[in-house]
Amino acid sequence: MNDIRRSILWIIFAFSLILLWDQWQIHNGRKATFFPTGTPAASASAPVGSASAPAGTVVAGTAGAAPAAATAGQRIDIATDVYKLTFDSNGGSLIDAQLLKYPELSNDPSSTPIHLLQNNQSHQYMVQSGLSGGALPSHVTPMTLVTPERALAEGQDTLVLRFESAAQGGVKLAKTYTLKRGSYAIDVQHEVINTGTAPVAPQLYQQLVRDGSKGPGGNFFYSTFTGPAFYSDEGKFQKVEFSSVDKGKADYQKHAPDGYVAMVQHYFASAWLPPEGTARENYVRKAENLYAAGQLFNVGEVAPGTSKTLGSTLYVGPQEEKIMQALSPNFDLVKDYGWLTILARPLYWLLTFLYGFLHNWGWAIVALVVLLKAAFFWLNHKAYASMAKMKAINPKVQELRTRYKEEPQKMQQEMMRIYREEKVNPLGGCLPIMVQIPVFIALYWVLLSSIEMRGAPWILWVQDLSTPDPYFILPILMTASSLLQVWLNPTPPDPMQAKMMWAMPLLFSVMFFFFPAGLVLYWLTNNILSIAQQWFINRKLGVN
Numbered sequence: 001m002n003d004i005r006r007s008i009l010w011i012i013f014a015f016s017l018i019l020l021w022d023q024w025q026i027h028n029g030r031k032a033t034f035f036p037t038g039t040p041a042a043s044a045s046a047p048v049g050s051a052s053a054p055a056g057t058v059v060a061g062t063a064g065a066a067p068a069a070a071t072a073g074q075r076i077d078i079a080t081d082v083y084k085l086t087f088d089s090n091g092g093s094l095i096d097a098q099l100l101k102y103p104e105l106s107n108d109p110s111s112t113p114i115h116l117l118q119n120n121q122s123h124q125y126m127v128q129s130g131l132s133g134g135a136l137p138s139h140v141t142p143m144t145l146v147t148p149e150r151a152l153a154e155g156q157d158t159l160v161l162r163f164e165s166a167a168q169g170g171v172k173l174a175k176t177y178t179l180k181r182g183s184y185a186i187d188v189q190h191e192v193i194n195t196g197t198a199p200v201a202p203q204l205y206q207q208l209v210r211d212g213s214k215g216p217g218g219n220f221f222y223s224t225f226t227g228p229a230f231y232s233d234e235g236k237f238q239k240v241e242f243s244s245v246d247k248g249k250a251d252y253q254k255h256a257p258d259g260y261v262a263m264v265q266h267y268f269a270s271a272w273l274p275p276e277g278t279a280r281e282n283y284v285r286k287a288e289n290l291y292a293a294g295q296l297f298n299v300g301e302v303a304p305g306t307s308k309t310l311g312s313t314l315y316v317g318p319q320e321e322k323i324m325q326a327l328s329p330n331f332d333l334v335k336d337y338g339w340l341t342i343l344a345r346p347l348y349w350l351l352t353f354l355y356g357f358l359h360n361w362g363w364a365i366v367a368l369v370v371l372l373k374a375a376f377f378w379l380n381h382k383a384y385a386s387m388a389k390m391k392a393i394n395p396k397v398q399e400l401r402t403r404y405k406e407e408p409q410k411m412q413q414e415m416m417r418i419y420r421e422e423k424v425n426p427l428g429g430c431l432p433i434m435v436q437i438p439v440f441i442a443l444y445w446v447l448l449s450s451i452e453m454r455g456a457p458w459i460l461w462v463q464d465l466s467t468p469d470p471y472f473i474l475p476i477l478m479t480a481s482s483l484l485q486v487w488l489n490p491t492p493p494d495p496m497q498a499k500m501m502w503a504m505p506l507l508f509s510v511m512f513f514f515f516p517a518g519l520v521l522y523w524l525t526n527n528i529l530s531i532a533q534q535w536f537i538n539r540k541l542g543v544n
Contacts, residue, residue, distance in 0.1 A: 073088045073089035073090030073091075073142060073143075074088075074089040075087075075088065075089075075095075076088075076089060076145055076150070077150065078150055078151065078159070078161065078179070079150070079151040079152065080151070080152040080159060080179050080181065081100070081152060081181055081182060082099065082100055082101060082182060082183070082184060082317075083097060083098065083099065083100065083179065083184075083316075084097075084098040084100060084113065085097050085098075085179075087145070087161070087163075088119075089142060089143055089144070089145065089163075090139075090140050090141065090142055090143070091128060091129075091130060091138065091139035091140050091141055091143060092139075092143045092145075092163030092175040093126055093127060093128045093129075093139050094117060094126065094127040094177075094314075094316070095117065095118075095119040095126045095127075096115065096117050096118055096119060097115070097116050097117035097316050098112075098113040098114065098115055098116075099113055099114050099116055099184075099268075099316075099317060099318070100113045101113075102114045102268075102318065102454070103455070106454045106455040106464050106466050106467060107455065107463060107464035107467050109455065114268075116268050116270065116316060116317075117270070117316060123211060123213060124209070124210065124211045124290060125208075125209070125210040125211070125263070125270075126208075126209045126210075127207075127208055127209075127270060127314060127316070128206075128207050128208075128209055128292075129175065129188070129190060129204065129205060129206045129207065130173065130204075130205060131171065131173055131192065131202040131203065131204055131205075131299075132202065132203045132204075132205055132296070133201070133202040133203045134169050134200075134202065135168060135169040136168055136169045136171050136173070136200075136202050137165040137168045137171065137172065137173035141165050141168060141173070142165065142166070143163040143164060143165045143173075143175070144163065144164055144165075145161060145162070145163055146162050146163070146164055147160055147161055147162045149161075152179065152181060156181070157180060157181045158178055158179065158180050158181070159178070159179045160176065160177070160178050160179075161176070161177040161178075161179070162174060162175070162176045162177075163175045163176075163177075167195045167196075169196075169200075170194065170195055170196020170197070170198070170200060171192060171193065171194055171195065171196065171200055171202065171302075172192075172193040172195055173190065173191070173192060173193070174189075174190075174191040174193065175188065175189070175190055175191075176188070176189040176191070177314075184315055184316060184317025184318070184323065185273075185313050185314070185315050185317075185323075185327055186313065186314040186315070186316070187311065187313060187314075188206075188311065188312050188313070188314050189309055189310070189311050190204055190309065190310045190311075190312075191307050191308070191309045192204070192299050192302055192307060192308050192309075192310075193302075193307040194302040194303060194304050194305065194306055194307065195304075195305075196304055197304050198304065199301050199302065199303050199304065200301070200302050201298070201299065201300060201301045201302070202299050202302075203296050203297060203298055203299060204296070204297045204299055204310055205294050205295070205296045205297075206261075206272040206274070206294055206295055206297075206312060207261075207272075207292045207293060207294025207295075208228070208261065208262070208263040208270050208271075208272065208292070208293050208294065209290055209291070209292045210263050210290065210291055211289050211290055211291070212242045212289060212291060213226075214226055215265030215266055224265070224266040224448065224449070225239055225264060225265075225336055226242075226264065226265045226266070227239060227240055227241055227242050227263070227264060227291075228240040228245075228252075228261065228262070228263055228264075228284055228291065228293030229261075229262045229263075229264050229293075229334060229336075230252045230253060230259060230260070230261055230262075230282050230293075231259040231260050231262075231330050231331070231333060232253045232256035232257075232258055232259035232282075233256070233258050233259065234253055234256060235252060235253025235256065235259075237330065237333040237334075237336075238251065238252045238253065239264070239336065240252055240284055240293070242291060245284050245285075245286050245291055246286065250284045252282055252284065253282060254281060254282055254283075255279070255280075255281055255282070256279075256280060256282065257276075257277055257278065257279050257280075258276045258277065258278075258329075259282075259330075260272060260273045260274070260328055260331060261282060261293050261294055261295050262293075262315075262331075262334050263293060264334050264336070266449075267318060267319055267449075267451040267454055268317065268318055268319060268451075269315070269317070269319055269334045270314075270315060270316045271314070271315045271331065271334065272294070272295060272312055272313075272314060273312060273313040273314070273315060273327060273328045273331065274295065274297070274310075274312045274313075275311065275312070276328075276329070278297060278310075279297070279298070280295040280296060280297050281295065281296040281297075282294075282295055282296075283295070283296060297310060313327060313328070315327060315331075318451045319332075319334060319335040319449070319451055320451060321335060321348065335449050335450075336445075336449065337442065337445045337446065337449060338445060340438060340441055340442040340445060343438060343439055343442035344442040344443075344445050344446050347368070347439075347442055347443050347446050348446045348450065350368060350371070351364055351365070351368050351446060351450075352364075352452070354367045354368055354371075355452070360457075360458065361452055361453060361456040361458070361465055361518070362456070362457070362458025362459065362462065362465060362518070362521060363458070365447065365465075365518060365521055365522050365525070366521065366525050368443070368522075369443075369522055369525040369526050369529065370525070370529065372439065372440070372443070372526075373526065373529045373530075373533075376439075377533075440526065443522060444519065444522070447465075447516070447518045447519050447522055448516070448519060453465040453466040453516065453518045454466040456518075458517070458518075458521065461473065462474070462517050462521075464517070465516060465517050465518030465521070466516050466517075466518065467516060467517065468513065468514055468515065468516065468517060469517045469520060472513055474512075474517055474520040474521060474524055475509060475512040475513045475515075475520055477524055478509065478512045478520055478523055478524045478527065479506065479509035479512070481524060481527035481528060481531060482508070482509065482527060483506075484531055485527060485530065485531055485534070
């Protein structure tokens, strides 16, 4: 049975190596071998982005529609208390967004604000919208900003921008953006005005356009998702890998009466949030090196001399759960916890609750781990007591293995006899710990995904929990604590396995030198509490 316990440890070790291999594949721009994050499915039937579009454009429209020429228009700079935005007069598109409260370098508050949206030689990430269904105003059609304001004035709560196109195909398009003080949610109204003599029934598209570059967040040892995502009540939250789009195998809900489309990266997101109950067709397309994720709406018939208006909310900002929950149902799912969301959400709530008392995210992490260890105290007590008993009888087991090394069956019988006499369960140290693994994995994703960690100090040298420890003090302590745990646990009878048990903490310690300090702090705290409990039980049972 002791062999069973070691087999479980070997399985965990092998699984960890598999995860490391997958991260190596992702780091080098390839798809994960064992646990790919994209799910292959049938190709989409959404509006087509024409491959003949000039660089910087992805045109939504009916199949075979020729895109309009994309020439740079006038750049219009807008400022609020949270944004510095740049609009392009061609299409009234949002082509640059600086988030003034978030510095580019999280550990340097004096650095320039982060550019979430950009349109330059190094990076393209824009918000576009327009009409399809004929030669109608699109996101490349010249528009005029008819409102005079360029900045949110002191004492003013809203800033309204209105872009209007000239008539094209008998139709004018007006876009009205309403920006609010302190808000990353922008109200957008698309007004379709029929200036012709015949009824028209165009479609409105709203899309997020981005190149396929990997967003910030992650390294060789861990990675976060970058790419489009859709939500609907029927399809639920669905991420779409850029590589799946390349292969024509993107999987998402194509038609829905609800939900949203988003472009996700570590800590930040942009999204179109249409009103619930508005039927839409979701699509993802690629043209040149740009990916467009969007939604297509039927405007309905617009009679001559009349107009129709469709409203949506555009979000460009941080992945803050409370903000996103208030905007749209399940919008907070863009902060992706993976398959452990059901555990991660209450852990995040508890973490923020503790922060409300401690006012320090580092100490909130420590307090949360203490509470989790307290919740699992009796499970851990049983596990560590079993390990202590196994360590106490280890000399007898070693002697049996030496005496009966030529008689494996006899050796197993004698070992079972000793376990019965000593009332030891060889699996007693593994099963209680394995029950807790999903909880601590969920906490790992909470700490990795929460923007609250970005730029958050703990103590002294740790001034940013979202970046690695600058002096490697926490990783060194983590390695030392892992080695101490090995010493406290029973030594495997097989010399090679015993060496591997000592080598594993050293191998895994390499990862901790590159992990964010908040993650290492969480693991270190867990290790210290585990060591204290194991040491106490060993002393109580007289085990050295």
